[in-house]
Amino acid sequence: MNAPVFSVPDTIGAAARGLPARGGVGLKPEHFREILATAPDIGFFEIHAENYMVDGGPFHHYLGRIRERYPLSIHGVGLSIGGESPLDADHLDRLAMLLARYQPESFSEHLAWASHGDVFLNDLLPVPYHAGTLARVCDHIDQVQDRLRRRMLLENPATYVEFAASTMAETEFIAEVVRRTGCGLLLDVNNVHVACVNHHRDPYAYIDALPAEAVGQIHLAGFAQDVDAAGEPLLIDSHGAPVAQAVWDLYRHALARVGPVATLIERDNDIPALPVLLAEAHQAERLMGEALAPSIARGFPCGACA
Amino acid sequence: MNKTMTAASLALALGAALTVAAAPAAAADGKMSMEKEHCYGVALKGKNDCKAGAGTTCAGTSKTDYQSNAFVAVPKGTCEKTVSKTSPTGYGQLKEFKPKMAG
Amino acid sequence: MRGMRVSDQRIFADALLTGRPSCPPGLTAWNGSDPERRFAIYRSNVIVSLIDALADTFPVTQQLVGEEFFRAMARLFVQEHPPRSRILAFYGEGLANFIEAFAPAAAVPYLADVARLEMLRVSAYHAADAMPLTAEAISRLLADVAVLPEARIGLHPSLAVLRSGHAVVSLWAAHQAADAAQALAAVDPEAAETALVLRAGLDVEISRIPDGAAAFIEQMRQGAAFGDAAEQASAADPAFDLAATLGLLMRGGAITTMTIPRSATS
Known part of the structure; x- marks a missing residue:
């Protein structure tokens, strides 16, 4: 494969340019120094926004230096877009400040809720899919995009339960959110696999039902396996293992539809040595390269350039 | 009030401090008899993330046994190694202790 | 609905x-x-x-x-x-x-204070950055000794003092040793200690400081003039060593500003 030659990004207009169609890894404090010392060949780094909502110190010191050298994705985990509560204006302000400071190529958040009232639950909690929640989620995304003055990507969730109140399929809900708000999609292929196993659906059909042209980034991760009360498999989005073969297979399918697009290896538990993560990101790039040739021949649109 | 700190003594201290601050670490620390404890290489983790934590499965590790309220009232850690002048058994022991009264 | x-x-x-x-x-x-x-x-x-x-x-x-x-x-x-x-x-x-x-x-009984110290460590780690005052800048203040007692000293945002009735620094430090149990045997938990928490560059340092140094820092944090802060510290602790305390602060980059109020300038 021929990965694009890396060049130092100028941060002006980074959002407009977007992330390169390459592999990236989550930025972990245990890897800060190694990244600066070894300058690994990697397409981008991703951070969780809330971890950097601190005044100063090592996190900003290292992120500033790493951001000078690499494209950056900022991934929020605390906006609670699916929440019944109104968006937290202070939190949105903090997010706007963080984005202004680091000018990331991409900003994304989750189709989930994490706060109720003033209590933060630190988990991505599920939302029923019906007209009421659709209106609320769209309203929240409108507010986010207005305040941040940029397009955000919305990530499909990994869920363990469904709601009797739902009247729409998840893909239908997401497609409608994209249509109404103009937001993009962060297609988490591991979440697709996890949710489809957990709810006995076809993950390939799930991906086919999403608007491919809206996908601006892909996430890949590992999961843990459990069973439900009936003994059926229940997968858990643990980010604690290498990407599973079933997820790589599904990723190939996603690439065939979407084209090469920035792909993150997420690892938040049992974090291995940096080269292990880099190797997974490079594997994603190899698959992108394989997907590219036939898609160009068939005149497929390039999702990353959309 | 008897001013012990004249402008001159402040200046003297400040000047001496500049010398101390410029001296090699070991020498200066010795002079000041203030013990410094570094936490070398301690990089804090980012605590916000979007994973389901390790051990959150229902498989039944001690970390996940949510329903178990069996509170272990006896600390079992390094506190058992700390010595105490007022408690013959030290800290964190099963036995209750009463601090010795003065005299 | x-x-x-x-x-x-x-x-x-x-x-x-x-x-x-x-x-x-x-x-x-x-x-x-x-x-x-x-x-x-x-x-x-x-x-x-x-x-x-x-x-x-x-x-x-x-x-x-x-x-x-x-x-x-x-x-x-x-x-x-x-x-x-x-x-x-x-x-x-x-x-x-x-x-x-x-x-x-x-x-x-010392557990709560150890927890307080650990929380201060995290706060110091993420506290705002501030450039330490250079030795040259401090030296310039020595040019007008007469106004020195009126100086106001600004301290690094990460700096915190914790006074404990227990040996909070020694207990914490023993756990940084390879053999915590052995290190703990040398600690008297009931000896009162005062901790200084400070991020010097990117590393959070924890020092045990005398009462006088703690009083001096607390005075300056409250905006007291240099001379008054030193007075108060001496009163609180006859063994207060101003030069050593200033040296400790300077070495940790804890002194970020030193200003003479306009009213005091001659």
Whole structure:
């Protein structure tokens, strides 16, 4: 494969340019120094926004230096877009400040809720899919995009339960959110696999039902396996293992539809040595390269350039 | 009030401090008899993330046994190694202790 | 109206934190299996991730009482005091007070202060950056000695002082040693100590400082003039060593500003 030659990004207009169609890894404090010392060949780094909502110190010191050298994705985990509560204006302000400071190529958040009232639950909690929640989620995304003055990507969730109140399929809900708000999609292929196993659906059909042209980034991760009360498999989005073969297979399918697009290896538990993560990101790039040739021949649109 | 700190003594201290601050670490620390404890290489983790934590499965590790309220009232850690002048058994022991009264 | 009532996420949140109800109504599974088992994934994730966050912030507190005791205590804390901020870095600011009132921890009377010290460490780690005043800038102030007593000294945002009735610094430091048990044998937990927490560059340092140095720092933090702060510190501690204290602060880059009020300039 021929990965694009890396060049130092100028941060002006980074959002407009977007992330390169390459592999990236989550930025972990245990890897800060190694990244600066070894300058690994990697397409981008991703951070969780809330971890950097601190005044100063090592996190900003290292992120500033790493951001000078690499494209950056900022991934929020605390906006609670699916929440019944109104968006937290202070939190949105903090997010706007963080984005202004680091000018990331991409900003994304989750189709989930994490706060109720003033209590933060630190988990991505599920939302029923019906007209009421659709209106609320769209309203929240409108507010986010207005305040941040940029397009955000919305990530499909990994869920363990469904709601009797739902009247729409998840893909239908997401497609409608994209249509109404103009937001993009962060297609988490591991979440697709996890949710489809957990709810006995076809993950390939799930991906086919999403608007491919809206996908601006892909996430890949590992999961843990459990069973439900009936003994059926229940997968858990643990980010604690290498990407599973079933997820790589599904990723190939996603690439065939979407084209090469920035792909993150997420690892938040049992974090291995940096080269292990880099190797997974490079594997994603190899698959992108394989997907590219036939898609160009068939005149497929390039999702990353959309 | 008897001013012990004249402008001159402040200046003297400040000047001496500049010398101390410029001296090699070991020498200066010795002079000041203030013990410094570094936490070398301690990089804090980012605590916000979007994973389901390790051990959150229902498989039944001690970390996940949510329903178990069996509170272990006896600390079992390094506190058992700390010595105490007022408690013959030290800290964190099963036995209750009463601090010795003065005299 | 179909779907969620306004309070559905309230019920969901209560079930997550308190287990009451054990499972929110209206959840389904494709195979008709009991959704409580599936819901428990969320509950476990909320509780365990917050306990993990506390364990990260309070490693020595955890070592002192052992992982089992710490996690059981942390679970109660999480349920009574869930995070009020979406930024988890500082979660656990109330843990020291919780420990003080927590009867099973009474056998370890210094535990709360060790937790206080560990929380200050995290706060110092993430505190705002500030450039230390250069030696040249400090030297320039020596040019006009007469106004020196009126100087106001600004300290680094990461700096904090913790006064403890226990040997909080020595207890903490013993756990940084390769053999904590051996190091602890040399510590008298009942010896009062005062800790200085300061981020010098990128590293948080913890020092044991004399009472006079603590008084001096506290005075300056309250905006006292240099001369008055030194007076107060001497009064509080006859052994107060101004030069040593200033040297310690300068070496840690803790002095960030020194200004002479306009009214004092000659």
